[in-house]
Amino acid sequence: MQFEIEKALPVLERTPQVIEALLYGLADEWVYSNEGADTWTPFDIVAHLIHGEKTDWIPRTQVILGEGSKVFVPFDMEGHQKEKKGKTMSQLLDEFKVLRKENLALLKTIDITNDSLDHTGIHPVLGPVTLRHLLASWVVHDLTHIHQLSRVMAKQYEEAVGPWKQFMGVLGGKR
Amino acid sequence: MQFEIEKALPVLERTPQVIEALLYGLADEWVYSNEGADTWTPFDIVAHLIHGEKTDWIPRTQVILGEGSKVFVPFDMEGHQKEKKGKTMSQLLDEFKVLRKENLALLKTIDITNDSLDHTGIHPVLGPVTLRHLLASWVVHDLTHIHQLSRVMAKQYEEAVGPWKQFMGVLGGKR
Numbered sequence: 001m002q003f004e005i006e007k008a009l010p011v012l013e014r015t016p017q018v019i020e021a022l023l024y025g026l027a028d029e030w031v032y033s034n035e036g037a038d039t040w041t042p043f044d045i046v047a048h049l050i051h052g053e054k055t056d057w058i059p060r061t062q063v064i065l066g067e068g069s070k071v072f073v074p075f076d077m078e079g080h081q082k083e084k085k086g087k088t089m090s091q092l093l094d095e096f097k098v099l100r101k102e103n104l105a106l107l108k109t110i111d112i113t114n115d116s117l118d119h120t121g122i123h124p125v126l127g128p129v130t131l132r133h134l135l136a137s138w139v140v141h142d143l144t145h146i147h148q149l150s151r152v153m154a155k156q157y158e159e160a161v162g163p164w165k166q167f168m169g170v171l172g173g174k175r
Numbered sequence: 176m177q178f179e180i181e182k183a184l185p186v187l188e189r190t191p192q193v194i195e196a197l198l199y200g201l202a203d204e205w206v207y208s209n210e211g212a213d214t215w216t217p218f219d220i221v222a223h224l225i226h227g228e229k230t231d232w233i234p235r236t237q238v239i240l241g242e243g244s245k246v247f248v249p250f251d252m253e254g255h256q257k258e259k260k261g262k263t264m265s266q267l268l269d270e271f272k273v274l275r276k277e278n279l280a281l282l283k284t285i286d287i288t289n290d291s292l293d294h295t296g297i298h299p300v301l302g303p304v305t306l307r308h309l310l311a312s313w314v315v316h317d318l319t320h321i322h323q324l325s326r327v328m329a330k331q332y333e334e335a336v337g338p339w340k341q342f343m344g345v346l347g348g349k350r
Contacts, residue, residue, distance in 0.1 A: 003335040010202070018196040029176045141343065144350070147345040148344060151318075160176065160311035164312040
């Protein structure tokens with residue numbers, strides 16, 4: 001599937017709803033449990049998405065299309081720590097929803113053409129990347145974290161499902 | 176995490192909303208693309224969830240708690256084929272929502288106690304399983320298919336993300 005902005009936007013627009021439907025108001029055991037040492041809870045994941053809205057996708061779009069240095073600021077994989085501090089899950093979900101809305105409103109003010117999609121920036125690890133790569137990655141990054149959220153939640157019932165584990169793809173099973 | 180019906184129900188209740196937010200009204204390329212030969216599209220997955228509502232979770236609960244044979248009817252992994260026939264995605268999403276609502280209303284009429292959760296049925300492949308295993312598996316089965324949906328959708332942008340693929344967990348990357 002080719003990247004087209006009209007087909008990417010609806011996915012980006014829905015992610016806050018998907019994640020809110022999945023997490024809003026759930027018991028703490030669903031929200032604050034992870035997959036083991038050095039892994040993220042759903043609470044961490046939403047804070048990470050917030051950090052991405054603030055420092056990753058739109059700022060890097062502006063770097064690519066701007067007049068200054070083309071080199072991206074490295075993304076801070078610990079940036080969620082300060083985003084989540086003193087917050088509740090419902091605050092994080094609201095904050096993510098507002099930031100995403102603002103960012104997509106901003107994106108819609110930019111003239112996304114086949115030409116601008118070919119403009120490049122320099123990723124500190126990946127090297128030259130196009131605006132097309134960046135915007136497609138924004139979509140897949142959302143999907144990566146929906147994927148992760150479903151896996152982290154399922155993990156909490158790994159014992160509870162008993163012998164069914166072998167049929168549950170999300171727990172490493174075969175279906 | 177121990178299985179408790181009050182903590183499982185909210186997850187089961189939200190799944191239709193999660194899936195609707197993820198898929199409703201999306202372009203055909205998101206909805207009718209799969210991961211390659213013998214894999215499912217989002218359309219197939221929703222049809223499979225409908226087939227589960229009709230033949231799996233509640234019917235098997237009734238077998239476990241009923242007076243007759245304790246042996247489950249084998250689940251038909253091709254059952255989605257007839258569920259999807261002649262339907263649109265929006266029809267399937269509505270149908271899943273209605274069936275899930277009816278099934279949870281029915282589940283709430285059943286007295287789920289620590290005693291009834293220990294009752295067993297005979298799975299044709301897994302052997303004896305408890306009602307606790309079955310209901311926990313209903314939750315994890317939902318999460319398995321949310322996990323799969325996010326992966327199938329991400330797969331469509333495998334090329335579009337360019338070098339970012341290596342950072343995208345849902346595409347086999349390391350983050």
